Amino acid sequence: MKNKYSNCFLLLKLLMWISISTIQAQQTVNGTIEGTVLLTDGAPGAFATIRVNGIKKGIAADRNGHFILSNLKPGNHELQVSMIGYESVRQTIEVTHDKPSQFTTHLKASNTQLNEVVVTGQYEPQSLKKSVYNVRVIDSERIRLRAAVNVMGVLNNELGFRFSNDLTLGTTDVQLMGMSGRNVKILLDGLPMVDRGDTRESLNQIDINSIERIEIVEGPMSVSYGSDALAGVINIITKKPGTEQLGVSARIQEETANKEYNLLTNQGLHIQNVGVTWQKKGWNGSAGVTNNTFGGWQGQSPGRAKDWLPKDQLFGHGKVGYHTETVNIYYRLDALKEDLLSQGTENVNTHQARDQKYITYRYVHQMQGDWKLSERLQLNGQASYTDYQRRTQTTILNLTTGQRTLSLGEGEQDLSKFASQTYRATASYKISSSISLQPGIDINLDAASGARILGSPTINDYAVFVSSTLNPTSRISIRPGLRFVKNSVYDAPPAIPSLNTKFALTSNLDLRLAYARGFRSPALRELYFNFFDASHSIRGNPTLKAENSNSFNGSLAWQVSTKFKSTLGFFYNDFNNLISYGIDPSDPRISMNINIDKFKTTGFTLENVVGWKDIQATVGFSYIGRYNNLLATPDTVTYAGGRLTSFMWSPEVNTNLTYTLKKIDTKFSIFYKYSGKKPSYLATANADGQVSATLTEIAPFHWADFTITKTITKYLTLTTGVKNLFNITRLANTSPDTGSAHSSSGPAPVSYGRSYFMGLSFQWYKQ
Structure with a gap:
């Protein structure tokens, strides 16, 4: 009987030891990345997005550009850092389980919008380069720099656009590539706008402050x-x-x-x-x-x-x-x-x-x-x-x-x-x-x-x-x-x-x-x-x-x-x-x-x-x-x-x-x-x-x-x-x-x- 209880006690100790070892292994197997995102002038990259490529894991930096990514398996991980108006950065960093890995990067301002993602007429969002349509994009930064009060104030210096004004009714019509406004489709998030007359009044009846960007596709759609x-x-x-x-x-x-x-x-x-x-x-x-x-x-x-x-x-x-x-x-x-x-x-x-x-x-x-x-x-x-x-x-x-x-x-x-x-x-x-x-x-x-x-x-x-x-x-x-x-x-x-x-x-x-x-x-x-x-x-x-x-x-x-x-x-x-x-x-x-x-x-x-x-x-x-x-x-x-x-x-x-x-x-x-x-x-x-x-x-x-x-x-x-x-x-x-x-x-x-x-x-x- 004594041997029976002794064997049970040894088995219980073995199970406890295995459980504790497993918990300790789980606690030590994962690592952490602590990082800072800065701009080229040293200012913090507030709210930049940091993603770990290959796994569904990401986080946003705080207002000081700081972030912590935890529960990462030891080994090499590729981080992708992005922020609107700045060029994305990809960098590989090694993660260990014994101490947090330190990461710092600087983002450069983006000078072009050549790789803008477009949605008009596409099966799914894709880059300008891949689109079969020739699409022009006016992004939020350009709208902001124009200090425009309406859409006409954004489009009036675009190629192919001409506007005519009716001072009696206070309305404005648009021409695109020599064709009148009644042949131009105005969409709000992909759905058509309604106009009372043949003039495209709706262009100036959209809140300019709610616009993210404007996509223009020339030619019949x-x-x-x-x-x-x-x-x-x-x-x-x-x-x-x-x-x-x-x-x-x-x-x-x-x-x-x-x-x-x-x-x-x-x-x-x-x-x-x-x-x-x-x-x-x-x-x-x-x-x-x-x-x-x-x-x-x-x-x-x-x-x-x-x-x-x-x-x-x-x-x-x-x-x-x-x-x-x-x-x-x-x-x-x-x-x-x-x-x-x-x-x-x-x-x-x-x-x-x-x-x-x-x-x-x-x-x-x-x-x-x-x-x-x-x-x-x-x-x-x-x-x-x-x-x-x-x-x-x-x-x-x-x-x-x-x-x-x-x-x-x-x-x-x-x-x-x-x-x-x-x-x-x-x-x-x-x-x-x-x-x-x-x-x-x-x-x-x-x-x-x-x-x-x-x-x-x-x-x-x-x-x-x-x-x-x-x-x-x-x-x-x-x-x-x-x-x-x-x-x-x-x-x-x-x-x-x-x-x-x-x-x-x-x-x-x-x-x-x-x-x-x-x-x-x-x-x-x-x-x-x-x-x-x-x-x-x-x-x-x-x-x-x-x-x-x-x-x-x-x-x-x-x-x-x-x-x-x-x-x-x-x-x-x-x-x-x-x-x-x-x-x-x-x-x-x-x-x-x-x-x-x-x-x-x-x-x-x-x-x-x-x-x-x-x-x-x-x-x-x-x-x-x-x-x-x-x-x-x-x-x-x-x-x-x-x-x-x-x-x-x-x-x-x-x-x-x-x-x-x-x-x-x-x-x-x-x-x-x-x-x-x-x-x-x-x-x-x-x-x-x-x-x-x-x-x-x-x-x-x-x-x-x-x-x-x-x-x-x-x-x-x-x-x-x-x-x-x-x-x-x-x-x-x-x-x-x-x-x-x-x-x-x-x-x-x-x-x-x-x-x-x-x-x-x-x-x-x-x-």
């Missing part, structure tokens, strides 16, 4: 994005949560309107913004509010009237989402209230003035989700609902008594409503390492109503599309695509095809060639929207035909290193039944939407991106031609100047230059663009129906902005400078009108002149 994408796509991508647990940001900026300014009052431009982000255990949320107040600009207008209308914009957004390693889903609301005030001049006889107020409400709801089922299969779903309303409120003000009464004239009390629903789903499936497939469905439901809308029309567009990426070799990418459309009003072609290709001619030289067929059915605003007031006479045209196009484009990109890239691009677009403004045959005083039989644009661009030491520069040139549609009937047209020219050409030159003075942590930036003269032919007809052509031109002009950005403390940044250095306000125009039904006759308005600004930005993050 009809297969992927459908109607309105004949000229290209502008995808405005909002900010997403980073590694921070809690973040607070704020911005104020004061700007003059030429020489007019009063602090925080109705003269000049005033911006206030505050935002907050939060995330924990996969959940994340953000919210922000921005108020933009523009007091207008008197200019050459008499009395109470102003050349540039006062505008007050109140933006708000909220977002809530949840993500894991395989699922990411979120809901976002963007809201806008915009007030435009047009003050009339005083009638000296009645001492009364007619004032018009344009009130806009826009609510954009969107739900998006990604689900990674496996390494091969990924699903994406998007849904959005836009409620857009614009009210015209006209009053008569008695300047003697101060009493206001409502005006009962035609179109002076009006409410127009536009509702749009978008449902989109795609699946990305990797059949093999060289073949990927992406089928999808796209549903767009549009409705409109109001006193200026003929009836309560709707247009529904249902589409199924499929595209594939084929990589027969490591140097060749081929992406064919087809879109099948069922439109509730118009007969679409049996299939809309596209073909994009990319050839890596050498390790530094890439050739992209593409063809696409375009189809765009007329929008509700073009068919049924009638707009009559004291300055506008526009009638919708329910008999419009759908637009069709054939487009060819390509580019040759030469990237020597991460410091230099040169891209030569070229394009040719041939349109049938392009929708534009013309004269109502029944009343020459009224403009209406008509189909132009033929319209073409062609040209080339050359863009060079250079990063050298503390200098980052972009230098570009473009030469764009627009087809003279009068040549469609040359026998019936007379031209005093001789033979009509097939294409009317216009050059552009732009330069973006930033110099960083690291000793005082300050950036100096100059943004310059030369826009050449814009020629066109004006057609007029006599009583016998004989058409004659007159050459008209809008004068060329130079535009330049200069900014200084200075980091004051870890959380505060000061930005100041001058916009419109050459003090451009109006351009000489030999045409009796500026070529748009929304434009007044005479000189073409560009800006309210040279302005001076100063702003403060605040950012605080808790990891």
Whole structure:
């Protein structure tokens, strides 16, 4: 019995010894890395991301750049340190179990964005170099350096972009590569924005403070994005949560309107913004509010009237989402209230003035989700609902008594409503390492109503599309695509095809060639929207035909290193039944939407991106031609100047230059663009129906902005400078009108002149 208990006691001691040894072994087998991330000037790399390659382990540095990685197996581990605006660093470090391994690295500021990751039109996020599309990216740093108050202030010095202003309505339209805004698709996080008229008002109805970057794809994207994408796509991508647990940001900026300014009052431009982000255990949320107040600009207008209308914009957004390693889903609301005030001049006889107020409400709801089922299969779903309303409120003000009464004239009390629903789903499936497939469905439901809308029309567009990426070799990418459309009003072609290709001619030289067929059915605003007031006479045209196009484009990109890239691009677009403004045959005083039989644009661009030491520069040139549609009937047209020219050409030159003075942590930036003269032919007809052509031109002009950005403390940044250095306000125009039904006759308005600004930005993050 004694031996029995003795043996049990020995067995118990053996088990205890094994357990203790195992625990001690587990405690000593793992090691630790203690490190510090610094910038080249010795400042801490606050909130830099540190990852251990090969294992799912990472951490963010604290505000002092310090971090600790624990529970690492002994041996060599490769660390990757990254931080927005700085070049990533990879370094191998040995981990032992007896003492913590020490690690210190310095991050260099990134001088180029040549390896920017893009998402527009891609199966999954990928670098610019790998994309089959020629994509331009305007990142958050460039937006910050521009000190822009709206998207137009960011795009106005980009190649191929031209803006036209309607001073009566206070709206701005955009042209891209010679094509009007109605052929440019504006996306917010990949979902379409809704506009009341043919002008792309939505570009300046997006909170600039919520934008992370802007991606621009030139050329038709009809297969992927459908109607309105004949000229290209502008995808405005909002900010997403980073590694921070809690973040607070704020911005104020004061700007003059030429020489007019009063602090925080109705003269000049005033911006206030505050935002907050939060995330924990996969959940994340953000919210922000921005108020933009523009007091207008008197200019050459008499009395109470102003050349540039006062505008007050109140933006708000909220977002809530949840993500894991395989699922990411979120809901976002963007809201806008915009007030435009047009003050009339005083009638000296009645001492009364007619004032018009344009009130806009826009609510954009969107739900998006990604689900990674496996390494091969990924699903994406998007849904959005836009409620857009614009009210015209006209009053008569008695300047003697101060009493206001409502005006009962035609179109002076009006409410127009536009509702749009978008449902989109795609699946990305990797059949093999060289073949990927992406089928999808796209549903767009549009409705409109109001006193200026003929009836309560709707247009529904249902589409199924499929595209594939084929990589027969490591140097060749081929992406064919087809879109099948069922439109509730118009007969679409049996299939809309596209073909994009990319050839890596050498390790530094890439050739992209593409063809696409375009189809765009007329929008509700073009068919049924009638707009009559004291300055506008526009009638919708329910008999419009759908637009069709054939487009060819390509580019040759030469990237020597991460410091230099040169891209030569070229394009040719041939349109049938392009929708534009013309004269109502029944009343020459009224403009209406008509189909132009033929319209073409062609040209080339050359863009060079250079990063050298503390200098980052972009230098570009473009030469764009627009087809003279009068040549469609040359026998019936007379031209005093001789033979009509097939294409009317216009050059552009732009330069973006930033110099960083690291000793005082300050950036100096100059943004310059030369826009050449814009020629066109004006057609007029006599009583016998004989058409004659007159050459008209809008004068060329130079535009330049200069900014200084200075980091004051870890959380505060000061930005100041001058916009419109050459003090451009109006351009000489030999045409009796500026070529748009929304434009007044005479000189073409560009800006309210040279302005001076100063702003403060605040950012605080808790990891």
